[in-house]
Amino acid sequence: MDNLEIILPSCGFMTFYHNIKDQPDTFKCLICDDHEINKDECLNIKRNKIIILKKKIELQIEKFNYKNQNLSIMSMNPSHYIEKSFEVITNELDLRREKLKQEIDDYFFKLFNQIKQEKEAHIKLCTDKSVEKSHINLDKDQIDNLLKQSISIDVLNGILEEVEEKLSVLDEEISNLEIGKNYKLHLPYDPIKIQKLFGNLEINGDVTRVGNYECFQSLECEKKIFSPSFFSINKIKFFNDDTILSLNGQCINIWDKKSGKCLKSIYPENSNRLCVLNSYLFATGTSTESIKVFDIRSYKCIKNYRKNQGSIQCLKLLKSGDLVSLSKYSIQIWNLQSEKCLKEIKDLSQFINCLEETSCGNLLTAHLDRRIKIWEPNKGHILNEFTVHTSLIICLKMMGKSILAIAFEDHTFKIWNYITKTCIKTFLESDVTCLDKLNDSLLVIGTAYGKIKIFNVNTQLYVGAIDSGLGYVINDLSINNKKEIATISNKENSIKIWKRKDF
Structure with a gap:
């Protein structure tokens, strides 16, 4: 070439x-x-x-x-x-086991030698110290006579005091000889998570069956100083194949992917969510009960939807072309043309924290009580509901007609068939932070340690991994039509764009 x-x-x-x-x-x-x-x-x-x-x-x-x-x-x-082909990983597994065994043995002997030194020190101390038996003996005959003859309370109190004093001395001497019983092995409060300690099996990103990804663009958001109480929100969306939206704190940046330049910065007050509506409009949700629509051609807010609904938790463009917004206890469906709220579904029983749309147009909501509810959006009826785990759900992603990927706050990751309400696969210690998909079979997973994983929901296997090499939390990711992956991390709001090497 x-x-x-x-x-x-x-x-x-x-x-x-x-x-x-x-x-x-x-x-x-x-x-x-x-x-x-x-x-x-x-x-x-x-x-x-x-x-x-x-x-x-x-x-x-x-x-x-x-x-x-x-x-x-x-x-x-x-x-x-x-x-x-399995020889290397088998050897790595064996070496890891031997290393952990050696570390456990080393620590065991460290504690064992510590006990031995303590024991020898106490033996030497007791051997050197001659115990005067006379000062802890009781004259039983004298005490018996006094008990039989005396009716004086003072005398009896004196006898009791002498006996208790001698008893205290005995307890002290016995305690010195049983000093080893005072030692205990203090166990950690949290149970040992062996998977985290030992490691997980993953597909090497260099041999991925979905192609090798490489970082071809890095964007650095403008550094801004916020008050200590302000929680920085990092969100990212491909506006189209060549333009990217990022939300960092209170700033929305519009980026040109090819040049890596920031085309415009917009500062809508209290924005916390992003949603692309069409080729030139995008919406932001705010913590002050409003949805603002911006035109990328003028960089101006052209619409402002407001309803007494609380902070916007999620924004999603439905297959029907309507916009759905999610607040703590309600779901609102908006018509973008008329700017009217077509339907409001209230669920005051439990806080709603995330939402997804099924292939047939129904809505899935995840609740604080760990349940998932299935809604018919036009009538606002609950079609079904089920509990999926004991931890809080942090994100949902539909894969095809029935498969639902779910990430939880306790780092568990599950694949469910939401129609049959059965769990297909559970992954522990997955550290999932965000989800998106390349297609209905390939799920892209952002993690808390800087790695992007690609998971095939049909084979239930990891088929690729991209290691940023930084180890920072991936707060959000987005995928365009070219199968390029944009990620935003918690390290100075750094944005990276990854593409297939064979594209």
Whole structure:
């Protein structure tokens, strides 16, 4: 590919592809140096585009032939190659076990030696100290006589005081000889989470079956100082394939994906949610009971929906084209054209914290009491409800007609069939923070430790992983039509955009 001869516009001179591929979007002619060249226009000249495509086809055919030959060889003894492919992970598992066993043994002997030293120190102390038995003996005959003859309360109190004093001395001496009983093993308050301690099995991102992803753009939001009590909200949405919306605190930034430049910053008061409505409108939900609609062409608020509903918890564009908003105890469905609230569904029984739409247009709501309710939106009737876990639900994502992905506050992640109300798979210690999907089979998962996982809901297997290498919490993610993934983290509101290497 690098040695392909590319024709340059205007002057018509030739140069090699490797001289152009790493050039900026616009650069001086490499041969005559007297005119500017737009890289995309140059590579899209029909002649250049044809030879590049031919070369790509040639390289892909070479790759195909090589892999086809390998497959023929491997197919002769498939079990051997499958066994061999698991050797590394099996060895890693064994080494991890041995390492943890060694660490446990090392700590055990540390505590054991500590006990041994304490024991020897107390033995030496008791051996060196001669116990005077005389000062703790009682003259029983004398006491018996006094008890029989005396009717004086003072005498009896004196005898009682002497006996109790001698008893206290005995207790102290016995306690010194049983000092080991005072030691105890203090266990941690939280039970040992062995999965977190040992580790999880994951598909290596370098061998993912959905393609290798690479970061091709990083955007840094403007740093702003908020009062200590202000909770920074990080949300991100692809407005279209080349424009990104990000919500950071009280600022909405509109980004050009290609250049990485912020086109505009908008400061709508108390915004906490984002929703793309169409090719030029987006909505924000606020903590002051209103929904504001902005036009990206003018960067101005053109509509303001207000209803006594409390802070907006969720905004979602329905398949019908209507907008649904979620507050603490109610759901409102808005017509974008008339700006009227078509339906308000109130559920005062429990706080509602997230919402999703099914393939048939019903609504799913997750509640504070760990239940999921299924609503018919036009009539506002509850069709069904079920409990899915003992922890708070933090996000829902529909996958196809019946599969529902659910993430919980206790880091559990579950796959449910919401129609049959059965749990298909449970993952512990998954640290899920947000969900989106590449298609109805592939779920994209953001985590609290900076990794993006790709999960196949049909095979119930992780089929890819993208490691940001930073370890910061991924607050939100969004996917465009090109299958590019945008993420926003809690590290200085950093935005990263990932694309498939083979795209």
